[in-house]
Amino acid sequence: MTGVSPITLDDVTPVFLMRLVAAMFRAGKVIAFNQSRFAISRYLWYILTMEYALKERIGKPDLFTGRKDELAYFLKWIDNIKEEKSQSTALLARRKMGKTALMERLFNITFYKNDGVIPFFYEIKENKMWVVDFCKDFFLTFIYQYIAFKSREPGYLQPESRSDFEEVAKIAKKEGLGYLVGIIKDAAHAAAHEEIDILWEIVRQAPQSIAFRQKEFIVQMIDEFQFLNAMIYLDKEKKNLADTLAGGYLSTAESKIAPLLVSGSWVGWLMKELSSMLPARFRNKFLKPMPENEAAETLYNYSRFFQVPVTDETAFLLTGLTEGNPFYISAVIRSHYPGKDLTTLEGVSRTLEFETLDNEGSIKLSWMEYISKAFPQINDRNAKNIVLHLTKHRDREFTRKEILDTLKLEMSDGQLEKKLKALVMVDIISQGRNDFRYRGVNDTIFDKVFRGVYQEEIDGFDVSIIAKEYRARFEELKKQYHRLLGEFNYRKGYFEEYLILDRLLFRAREDNELLKSVTRYLPGDFNFCEYTRVWRYNSTPGYGRGFSVDIYARAASPVDYSIIGEVKSRDSRKFSREEAEAFERKFDEVKRCEHLEKVVGFIFSRGGFTLEAENYCREKGIACSEDERWLA
Ligand SMILES: Nc1ncnc2c1ncn2[C@@H]1O[C@H](COP(=O)(O)OP(=O)(O)O)[C@@H](O)[C@H]1O
Numbered sequence: 001m002t003g004v005s006p007i008t009l010d011d012v013t014p015v016f017l018m019r020l021v022a023a024m025f026r027a028g029k030v031i032a033f034n035q036s037r038f039a040i041s042r043y044l045w046y047i048l049t050m051e052y053a054l055k056e057r058i059g060k061p062d063l064f065t066g067r068k069d070e071l072a073y074f075l076k077w078i079d080n081i082k083e084e085k086s087q088s089t090a091l092l093a094r095r096k097m098g099k100t101a102l103m104e105r106l107f108n109i110t111f112y113k114n115d116g117v118i119p120f121f122y123e124i125k126e127n128k129m130w131v132v133d134f135c136k137d138f139f140l141t142f143i144y145q146y147i148a149f150k151s152r153e154p155g156y157l158q159p160e161s162r163s164d165f166e167e168v169a170k171i172a173k174k175e176g177l178g179y180l181v182g183i184i185k186d187a188a189h190a191a192a193h194e195e196i197d198i199l200w201e202i203v204r205q206a207p208q209s210i211a212f213r214q215k216e217f218i219v220q221m222i223d224e225f226q227f228l229n230a231m232i233y234l235d236k237e238k239k240n241l242a243d244t245l246a247g248g249y250l251s252t253a254e255s256k257i258a259p260l261l262v263s264g265s266w267v268g269w270l271m272k273e274l275s276s277m278l279p280a281r282f283r284n285k286f287l288k289p290m291p292e293n294e295a296a297e298t299l300y301n302y303s304r305f306f307q308v309p310v311t312d313e314t315a316f317l318l319t320g321l322t323e324g325n326p327f328y329i330s331a332v333i334r335s336h337y338p339g340k341d342l343t344t345l346e347g348v349s350r351t352l353e354f355e356t357l358d359n360e361g362s363i364k365l366s367w368m369e370y371i372s373k374a375f376p377q378i379n380d381r382n383a384k385n386i387v388l389h390l391t392k393h394r395d396r397e398f399t400r401k402e403i404l405d406t407l408k409l410e411m412s413d414g415q416l417e418k419k420l421k422a423l424v425m426v427d428i429i430s431q432g433r434n435d436f437r438y439r440g441v442n443d444t445i446f447d448k449v450f451r452g453v454y455q456e457e458i459d460g461f462d463v464s465i466i467a468k469e470y471r472a473r474f475e476e477l478k479k480q481y482h483r484l485l486g487e488f489n490y491r492k493g494y495f496e497e498y499l500i501l502d503r504l505l506f507r508a509r510e511d512n513e514l515l516k517s518v519t520r521y522l523p524g525d526f527n528f529c530e531y532t533r534v535w536r537y538n539s540t541p542g543y544g545r546g547f548s549v550d551i552y553a554r555a556a557s558p559v560d561y562s563i564i565g566e567v568k569s570r571d572s573r574k575f576s577r578e579e580a581e582a583f584e585r586k587f588d589e590v591k592r593c594e595h596l597e598k599v600v601g602f603i604f605s606r607g608g609f610t611l612e613a614e615n616y617c618r619e620k621g622i623a624c625s626e627d628e629r630w631l632a
């Protein structure tokens with residue numbers, strides 16, 4: 001179960017706040033209002049500022065899910081900057097694994113925490129840019145973010161113009177940050193005279209220089225760092241590539257007061273660049289696929305948000321097939337497949353086929369766009385053949401010799417090595433255990449997109465095979481699902497915590513009598529009601545308090561009971577008295593922090609309760625159930 005603080009940025013929406021306030025006034029709860037004043041002013045502050053905070057590309061902040069370990073790791077890393085203990089780090093993962101989502105969230109948390117580290121986030125775009133324009137954009141983005149942080153005015157994160165030095169100097173003065181004017185003038189002068197080397201030196205060093213002079217700490221997050229040497233041009237006509245800009249970070253990246261967190265989607269390429277140009281300056285950290293529980297949570301979160309229903313079983317299949325890739329999850333839920341139905345096996349299967357094989361499928365589109373950029377240098381029949389062969393046998397590695405022999409390639413070992421290196425560099429295949437071993441990338445969906453496009457061309461392959469493979473994989477997953485249910489003596493509900501959340505959100509009121517009849521120790525005047533929101537706290541570690549609850553259903557009206565609950569799933573053990581006591585402590589803390597008056601604790605434990613736990617719950621008035629009808 002994930003743990004979380006009860007108040008996170010994600011949990012508070014303007015609508016929610018308005019409803020909360022309206023409900024309080026409706027009920028004439030002046031006292032409650034006074035008690036809640038602190039909480040409300042905190043909410044208000046979040047909302048007023050949230051509107052203008054760095055807009056996350058993920059869309060609604062609510063959608064951000066999981067990445068608990070990574071958030072905890074990097075928030076600690078950011079915190080450690082104050083002790084000058086954090087070394088510059090490269091966050092590596094193939095595209096669409098959630099690097100930008102993670103960095104933007106780190107930016108926003110660090111911004112709101114306002115705890116001695118100033119966040120700077122810059123994405124290097126995959127567009128050609130003249131170096132002077134790039135430097136201006138980089139520098140002014142930094143200066144505006146810095147001013148936004150110091151003035152606590154998030155409006156500056158989205159300035160009208162990012163090319164007007166005079167304007168930003170004026171704003172700096174107005175906000176009492178006159179010490180910025182000198183460096184702004186220097187950068188403006190270098191830009192106006194197109195003194196490229198000086199300009200890059202000034203802007204690259206700006207975060208570190210300002211941190212040093214002001215005795216501050218800055219975290220510099222640069223997204224898609226590999227494009228620094230591939231997209232910036234020395235001339236306005238964009239003919240001469242400035243391919244040594246990244247090298248400038250040789251000393252900058254050693255800074256302990258303004259260390260870098262860079263990311264890269266072109267993993268092979270970035271790793272090579274870092275090791276050749278910036279040796280030992282960066283620690284590599286790979287962003288792995290989400291673990292199963294987070295992937296399931298993401299799936300249910302998207303399902304609820306976009307109102308695309310899934311069942312427990314189809315959720316299991318989709319979680320298995322998307323292999324912890326948040327983009328694949330979002331693409332399937334949001335798919336434009338006509339007549340999409342993710343509640344049946346057939347529907348899921350068709351949607352996935354559409355997404356991977358159809359020219360309008362967003363997964364296919366996204367990979368084709370990438371391949372068209374990454375592949376041209378190596379886009380010949382042999383290269384495709386090699387990729388197809390390796391992806392077909394993804395479970396093992398191949399030596400160069402094996403590849404030459406099996407595919408009967410007419411080229412020297414040296415030529416083959418060059419080709420394979422290029423493919424590794426763009427992450428279309430992976431390096432094996434040593435320099436002469438290679439393997440396909442571990443991504444079933446990518447493999448199918450690739451084969452769907454190229455295999456026909458190579459060996460007259462019939463694409464409908466891929467659909468068959470999906471179905472075969474579904475059958476396997478389905479068996480696994482039923483085996484797991486059997487193992488835990490379940491008849492339904494592998495992801496039962498989500499079934500219960502959905503139940504509360506969508507159907508608790510109409511099922512009031514039934515649910516009451518299968519739940520013990522509810523207060524006499526209890527009724528299931530309308531809830532403003534029903535959610536699992538998505539813990540944002542290091543932000544707010546860190547306790548966890550699986551269910552928090554906030555009643556729309558203060559005269560009704562809210563519910564704070566725990567779900568014990570995938571476990572046939574009985575719920576123990578110690579666990580019940582631990583739950584009670586969490587319950588008290590949430591109740592206090594959320595200023596809840598009418599609230600009931602609820603434990604759903606599939607394996608039932610020990611006698612001691614049962615007695616404890618009865619005594620404390622904690623509602624209990626193990627009844628499957630909760631999952632219907
Ligand atoms: N933690 C997350 N929670 C929910 N959705 C996510 C998360 N991370 C990524 N996504 C989804 O995956 C997509 C790709 O993520 P992104 O951060 O752009 O990947 P990258 O930067 O690695 O290419 C996002 O647009 C979003 O839909």
Ligand SMILES: [Mg+2]
Pocket residue numbers: 096099100101223
């Ligand atoms: Mg990105």
